[in-house]
Amino acid sequence: MSVHLLVDFGSTYTKLTAVDIEAETIIGTARAMTTVKTDVLEGFNVALSKLENAHPDMGDITAISACSSAAGGLKMAAIGLVEELTAEAAKRACLGAGALVNHVYSHHLSKKEIKALKNAQIDIILLAGGTDGGNTECILHNAKKLSEADLGIPIIVAGNKDAADEIEDILSGSGTEYYIVDNVMPKLKKLSVKAAKDVIRQIFITKIIEAKGIKKAEEKTGEIIMPTPESVLMAAELLAKGYEDEEGYGELMVIDVGGATTDVHTIGEGYPKRAEVILKGLQEPFAKRTVEGDLGMRYSANALVSLVSPYEFKQYYKDADEDKIQASVKKRSDHVEYLPDSEEEEAFDEALARICCDFSMSRHVGTVEVVYTPLGNMYYQTGKDLTEIKYVIGTGGVLINHKDAKKILEEVNKKSNKKLELRPQAPTFLIDEMYILAAMGILSQKHPKLALKLMKRHLK
Amino acid sequence: MATVVIGVIGADVHAVGNKIIEHVLNEHGFNVVNVGVLSSQEDFINAAIETDAKAILVSSLYGHGEMDCKFMKENCVEAGLNHVKLYVGGNIVVGKQDFTAVEERFKKMGFDRVYPPGVNIEDAIEDLKTDLNLS
Numbered sequence: 001m002s003v004h005l006l007v008d009f010g011s012t013y014t015k016l017t018a019v020d021i022e023a024e025t026i027i028g029t030a031r032a033m034t035t036v037k038t039d040v041l042e043g044f045n046v047a048l049s050k051l052e053n054a055h056p057d058m059g060d061i062t063a064i065s066a067c068s069s070a071a072g073g074l075k076m077a078a079i080g081l082v083e084e085l086t087a088e089a090a091k092r093a094c095l096g097a098g099a100l101v102n103h104v105y106s107h108h109l110s111k112k113e114i115k116a117l118k119n120a121q122i123d124i125i126l127l128a129g130g131t132d133g134g135n136t137e138c139i140l141h142n143a144k145k146l147s148e149a150d151l152g153i154p155i156i157v158a159g160n161k162d163a164a165d166e167i168e169d170i171l172s173g174s175g176t177e178y179y180i181v182d183n184v185m186p187k188l189k190k191l192s193v194k195a196a197k198d199v200i201r202q203i204f205i206t207k208i209i210e211a212k213g214i215k216k217a218e219e220k221t222g223e224i225i226m227p228t229p230e231s232v233l234m235a236a237e238l239l240a241k242g243y244e245d246e247e248g249y250g251e252l253m254v255i256d257v258g259g260a261t262t263d264v265h266t267i268g269e270g271y272p273k274r275a276e277v278i279l280k281g282l283q284e285p286f287a288k289r290t291v292e293g294d295l296g297m298r299y300s301a302n303a304l305v306s307l308v309s310p311y312e313f314k315q316y317y318k319d320a321d322e323d324k325i326q327a328s329v330k331k332r333s334d335h336v337e338y339l340p341d342s343e344e345e346e347a348f349d350e351a352l353a354r355i356c357c358d359f360s361m362s363r364h365v366g367t368v369e370v371v372y373t374p375l376g377n378m379y380y381q382t383g384k385d386l387t388e389i390k391y392v393i394g395t396g397g398v399l400i401n402h403k404d405a406k407k408i409l410e411e412v413n414k415k416s417n418k419k420l421e422l423r424p425q426a427p428t429f430l431i432d433e434m435y436i437l438a439a440m441g442i443l444s445q446k447h448p449k450l451a452l453k454l455m456k457r458h459l460k
Numbered sequence: 461m462a463t464v465v466i467g468v469i470g471a472d473v474h475a476v477g478n479k480i481i482e483h484v485l486n487e488h489g490f491n492v493v494n495v496g497v498l499s500s501q502e503d504f505i506n507a508a509i510e511t512d513a514k515a516i517l518v519s520s521l522y523g524h525g526e527m528d529c530k531f532m533k534e535n536c537v538e539a540g541l542n543h544v545k546l547y548v549g550g551n552i553v554v555g556k557q558d559f560t561a562v563e564e565r566f567k568k569m570g571f572d573r574v575y576p577p578g579v580n581i582e583d584a585i586e587d588l589k590t591d592l593n594l595s
């Protein structure tokens with residue numbers, strides 16, 4: 001019997017999944033609080049003994065692989081020239097690599113922006129700007145400013161290749177760690193993020209893990225191969241596409257409501273579904289991830305509640321009065337491991353989760369805009385049309401532990417009164433009941449077919 | 461070689477001339493960035509910024525060019541593209557109008573060159589080379 005142990009060092013919990021490779025089954029899962037502040041291995045060991053106690057005849061662990069979003073995960077800043085073009089392309093590269101991106105800047109970096117970068121706790125900067133052969137002036141300006149600012153974090157340069165040599169001259173003497181890779185937007189509106197994503201992952205594995213005190217875990221777990229959100233995205237892509245003769249589910253969406261963020265992943269082209277709709281804007285990635293740093297159940301509960309007025313909050317939670325809301329929020333942001341201990345608090349969590357689903361969906365899906373022209377109405381689509389998505393899969397603590405999780409997920413296809421949002425219309429809802437999606441993403445690196453089979457068996 | 465942005469402005473779908481212009485400019489060694497039909501002013505302008513274009517060639521065939529091109533120059537200036545040459549051509553107004561008056565109106569709007577229907581595109585390219593000091 002050979003057991004492959006999959007480890008996810010999460011922001012709150014360290015989660016283990018043991019897979020029997022020959023029998024093609026999940027032996028069991030276990031979790032314990034993540035312990036980055038002292039020694040990550042403490043939490044890991046607690047979880048491991050839980051797992052071993054529950055499955056005494058589990059057999060020898062022959063392989064371990066891990067991913068991590070502990071200690072704040074991977075935080076990046078994206079910089080480009082035009083907001084809707086290279087700045088957006090840079091942001092998408094970061095998101096696709098599993099990063100949280102709260103700082104996106106376009107055009108010339110100002111002193112104020114540099115200061116914000118200095119004060120923010122960012123792990124890596126991605127600097128883009130200009131198509132190949134296009135504008136070099138802006139990215140050169142920004143490279144100089146960043147070099148002078150001496151932020152002490154790696155800079156990935158993925159902009160106009162015509163500027164590469166000069167940027168090398170600027171950065172090479174500065175002591176800044178830098179990487180020059182292919183342009184994220186080599187041609188107008190053409191997205192090309194693979195090279196940037198690869199180097200982000202490389203830096204994450206070699207440097208970021210170390211800086212956050214998670215590297216130590218590698219003594220036991222072998223290399224931590226990627227940020228957790230990237231493994232979820234990989235799992236989703238595998239589940240959609242299938243592998244060899246094992247069929248996939250087709251276009252799908254994963255929504256991950258966490259303590260700090262809500263992540264939405266969709267796998268699908270998202271092209272307009274009607275002939276009269278015209279597609280606008282930068283090319284969309286086939287596997288698209290967005291992450292909302294202000295939508296989370298615990299760390300971000302404060303930010304979340306400030307997004308809605310008490311009046312709006314009532315749409316999600318009937319008998320809310322303002323003091324009660326504040327008290328419940330405080331309880332959650334002060335004690336991130338808090339679990340609801342009354343029916344009221346359960347209902348409150350449910351309300352938060354609904355808001356996470358509803359708002360993150362608004363920000364993820366494409367929209368259609370009606371333009372009144374001399375020749376009548378025309379329809380312009382920006383972003384992805386996800387109306388025909390077949391499956392919506394819910395994951396993350398609240399959804400998994402909620403008895404009526406599919407009800408919460410229905411927020412996803414609720415009619416929005418804001419604009420013409422292209423949300424899934426009649427998807428089948430599935431729940432990641434065993435909390436294995438991230439684990440299956442890591443497993444898919446070595447055993448894609450098995451990972452696919454296990455997902456198909458256990459997502460219900 | 462110099463980069464130029466071309467496209468058809470507004471709700472206009474006439475695609476044939478646009479393809480021909482792309483082809484001929486390429487033949488003359490220009491680096492052509494084609495934003496295609498149904499393009500807004502913003503599409504032209506954003507493309508010109510990222511690609512460092514030296515000129516924008518706007519086409520309008522369906523008769524509503526004057527409306528679609530309003531404030532295009534102002535918007536270019538706003539976006540830092542003061543130096544970028546702005547041309548327009550096709551069937552830029554409704555029906556057959558006295559072209560001298562049409563040209564004057566578009567020049568007033570800030571277009572550097574304005575072309576009548578049926579212009580030989582090769583002639584416009586000669587103008588472009590002159591304006592960009594390429595020959």
Ligand code: B12
Pocket residue numbers: 375471472473474475476477478480481517518519520521522523524547548549550551552553554555575577578579581584
């Ligand atoms: C084919 C065609 C269509 C096709 C287009 C198919 C397609 N996807 O391309 C269809 C049937 C869709 C169509 C629709 C309409 N059309 Co139509 N169409 C034509 C037609 C017959 C030929 C256009 C063409 O392809 N010409 C060949 C190309 C090579 O020439 P070109 O487009 O003029 O471009 C050249 C020059 O103009 C110049 N040029 C163009 N832009 C620029 C820019 C610069 C800077 C320079 C230097 C030069 C330059 O160089 C190009 C290459 O040589 C013309 C009539 C005609 N004979 O021109 C009418 C015509 C353009 N259409 C016309 C109209 C009114 C319409 C409609 C509004 C009709 C309606 N009521 O529904 C719709 C509009 C649809 C829309 N949203 O755009 C009118 C426009 C009248 C006006 N400006 O006052 C025209 C002139 C017919 C007419 N005489 O009434 N049309």
